Amino acid sequence: MTPAAIVGVAETQFSRTSDLTDEELMIDAVRLALHDAGLAKHEVGGLAVGTMTLKDDSPHIAEHFGLELDWSLKSDFGGASGLVGLMRAKEAIEAGVTDVIVVVSGGNRADQPELLHDVMFAPNDYGHRSWILPYGYGGANTFFGLIQQRYMHEYGLTLDQLGKIAVTFRENAQLNENALLKEPLTVEQYKNSRLISDPIRRNDCVMRCAGASAIVIANDALRDRWNHHAVYMGRYATRMAYQTTEESPSRIETGFVSIAEQLFTDVAREDLDFLQLYDDYPIAIVKTLEDLGFAARGAGGQFIERTDISRAGTLPINTGGGLLSVGQPAIAGGFIPIVEAVRQLRHEAGPRQLAKADVGLVTGIGLISYLNNLVVTSAAVMSRESNR
Amino acid sequence: MNKPTPSPVHWDRAFWDAAARGVLTVQRCTECGHRQHYPRPACGVCLSRDRTWEELSGEGTVYSHTVVRQPVNPAFREEAPYIFVDVLLAEGVRIVSVLLGAEPGDVAIGDPVRVTFRPAGQVDLPYFVLAP
Numbered sequence: 001m002t003p004a005a006i007v008g009v010a011e012t013q014f015s016r017t018s019d020l021t022d023e024e025l026m027i028d029a030v031r032l033a034l035h036d037a038g039l040a041k042h043e044v045g046g047l048a049v050g051t052m053t054l055k056d057d058s059p060h061i062a063e064h065f066g067l068e069l070d071w072s073l074k075s076d077f078g079g080a081s082g083l084v085g086l087m088r089a090k091e092a093i094e095a096g097v098t099d100v101i102v103v104v105s106g107g108n109r110a111d112q113p114e115l116l117h118d119v120m121f122a123p124n125d126y127g128h129r130s131w132i133l134p135y136g137y138g139g140a141n142t143f144f145g146l147i148q149q150r151y152m153h154e155y156g157l158t159l160d161q162l163g164k165i166a167v168t169f170r171e172n173a174q175l176n177e178n179a180l181l182k183e184p185l186t187v188e189q190y191k192n193s194r195l196i197s198d199p200i201r202r203n204d205c206v207m208r209c210a211g212a213s214a215i216v217i218a219n220d221a222l223r224d225r226w227n228h229h230a231v232y233m234g235r236y237a238t239r240m241a242y243q244t245t246e247e248s249p250s251r252i253e254t255g256f257v258s259i260a261e262q263l264f265t266d267v268a269r270e271d272l273d274f275l276q277l278y279d280d281y282p283i284a285i286v287k288t289l290e291d292l293g294f295a296a297r298g299a300g301g302q303f304i305e306r307t308d309i310s311r312a313g314t315l316p317i318n319t320g321g322g323l324l325s326v327g328q329p330a331i332a333g334g335f336i337p338i339v340e341a342v343r344q345l346r347h348e349a350g351p352r353q354l355a356k357a358d359v360g361l362v363t364g365i366g367l368i369s370y371l372n373n374l375v376v377t378s379a380a381v382m383s384r385e386s387n388r
Numbered sequence: 389m390n391k392p393t394p395s396p397v398h399w400d401r402a403f404w405d406a407a408a409r410g411v412l413t414v415q416r417c418t419e420c421g422h423r424q425h426y427p428r429p430a431c432g433v434c435l436s437r438d439r440t441w442e443e444l445s446g447e448g449t450v451y452s453h454t455v456v457r458q459p460v461n462p463a464f465r466e467e468a469p470y471i472f473v474d475v476l477l478a479e480g481v482r483i484v485s486v487l488l489g490a491e492p493g494d495v496a497i498g499d500p501v502r503v504t505f506r507p508a509g510q511v512d513l514p515y516f517v518l519a520p
Contacts, residue, residue: 141454
């Protein structure tokens with residue numbers, strides 16, 4: 001079996017707002033990613049669309065994009081849609097279903113009603129409709145407020161520890177031309193930012209924005225075709241609906257606990273050159289590090305405090321600024337860690353290129369559980385070599 | 389602007405019927421005894437659709453809490469800030485709700501609370517208050 005290789009990535013110019021619809025933004029990203037790969041549109045045999053807003057089925061989205069396909073997928077895993085879509089695409093290529101798949105997502109700010117005529121947003125429709133929205137839900141901030149409050153009660157966590165995460169990512173964003181938040185941030189500013197959903201503060205939250213991202217994954221047998229060094233997925237795993245049959249599941253433990261061991265059988269944690277982690281909140285970084293086994297349970301804050309997570313450090317995290325400083329173009333936010341990993345592994349990350357970037361880890365997390373933490377936790381080792 | 393209200397379906401209607409009598413209930417599987425909230429179309433453990441509703445004391449403690457300062461829906465803006473609570477009920481199951489009659493800063497994890505009901509559209513929605 002020839003492995004599937006990631007051969008093209010692209011982001012549109014992210015912006016605070018846009019006049020374009022989700023589909024228009026996605027089409028721009030598809031063109032850019034195919035150009036990056038050096039492949040033609042007629043060679044595309046599969047399309048995965050990461051979206052929680054487009055009502056359309058994936059075959060009709062393919063029709064809108066002018067793509068005649070062997071394979072399509074509507075990847076509706078929230079923030080994990082990019083990474084899980086990429087996993088499903090890799091499996092389809094390696095099963096011989098088709099040779100070239102584009103994984104795409106894009107979106108506009110969800111609060112522009114004139115652009116919402118063709119979209120919806122209804123994760124966990126029944127649960128939200130009867131059990132959450134009637135109480136005056138404050139969005140993901142509400143559940144992350146519950147998560148962080150419980151975490152601080154059980155284990156303790158300082159604002160300096162959380163602030164270090166936000167500040168480090170902001171420093172990285174200053175070298176990322178597509179990051180929207182570049183003004184310098186200090187730990188003091190982080191600590192003094194206003195409360196949004198206690199203990200979640202303004203600087204814990206991502207800024208919604210407009211934009212799209214696309215990734216091209218293809219059969220490695222076509223390897224003489226690409227424009228760039230290919231990137232390969234090593235061990236990867238996803239857990240969905242963790243602890244869903246518990247009568248009182250943990251609000252703070254995530255499904256990463258159940259996939260951690262299988263991820264690091266070929267590449268050990270200490271051999272990773274970087275982590276690109278889905279960072280909708282700094283507390284999500286803390287929990288990801290703990291539950292994937294980088295830090296002991298309850299010790300994520302101390303781990304951050306004593307570890308240099310900057311680009312020059314022992315464990316660089318979110319070298320392009322993460323969602324926290326780039327912005328969140330809807331579900332394409334989940335592509336930010338993937339695109340940054342690919343650029344680092346190609347050694348094409350420009351001024352923010354790491355000195356060593358041969359193998360790294362990417363995560364995608366998505367959707368929030370009524371009683372537990374995240375509904376989807378996914379992670380993949382990515383490498384310059386196809387055998388890791 | 390209208391606030392969203394629960395939309396009962398045939399398999400959760402017994403919850404709302406009990407709520408109208410001022411009683412908090414939890415879905416319980418008659419085959420394996422598993423309890424779950426929010427209600428589901430079948431038992432999450434054994435997939436039996438044969439369920440009953442266990443009456444609860446309505447008493448519990450705060451498992452976690454947060455202050456909603458920026459509601460997504462403008463219909464709630466006048467009421468903000470208000471307190472979302474994740475309540476561990478005495479019987480061991482949990483429910484997400486809003487704590488009434490308390491200010492941010494009044495509530496801590498572990499504080500005792502008890503249920504109260506308020507009309508919401510065609511049903512009575514369970515809320516909580518700090519227990520004396």
